[in-house]
Amino acid sequence: MDLNMLVSRVQDVCSEKDNCTTIEEQRPLLWAKEAVLANSAKSVSGSGGYYTYLGSLTTPEYNENVTWILFPDPVxxxxxxxxxxxxxxxxxxxxxxxxxxxxxxADRTIFHAE
Structure with a gap:
């Protein structure tokens, strides 16, 4: 997976107090979908696809509001x-x-998408 697309969007991440407008307001996470689809087709292991599950943040307060996407190969x-x-x-x-x-x-369900 080429992380350049994701890295180029880091500046679009805003704090709650910031007043900012991003492309995501017009096309929500379309760039992330494109990156996931591109990577899932290039799996070195041949398994392809990706795994996904609902989970939590990795920083305190560990809020349960993240959809994790994992690829079979390291990126x-x-x-x-x-x-x-x-x-x-x-x-x-x-x-x-x-x-x-x-x-x-716990009671999470892990999904595999081809």
Missing amino acids: PVSRRQIAEFRHLMSPKGKVVENYRELQSI
Whole structure:
């Protein structure tokens, strides 16, 4: 998957207090759909598709409002792309630690899309 499309949109992420307008208001997440479809067709492992499930954020308060999309193969990320993601802000300032320990599957359903 080429993360350039996603990285180019980092500046469109706004805080609740910001007054900003993005293309997503006209075409909600269409760019993300295109990226997912492009990557799912290029699987190195041959399994293709992707997995998805409803989950939570990886930062406190761990709100349950994320649709996770996982590909069967790792997606390479360059240092430049990581630097772009480090510009993201949270209500507490820069997002520094955006991970958490592995959680149980609980009662979640995991879907596989071809």
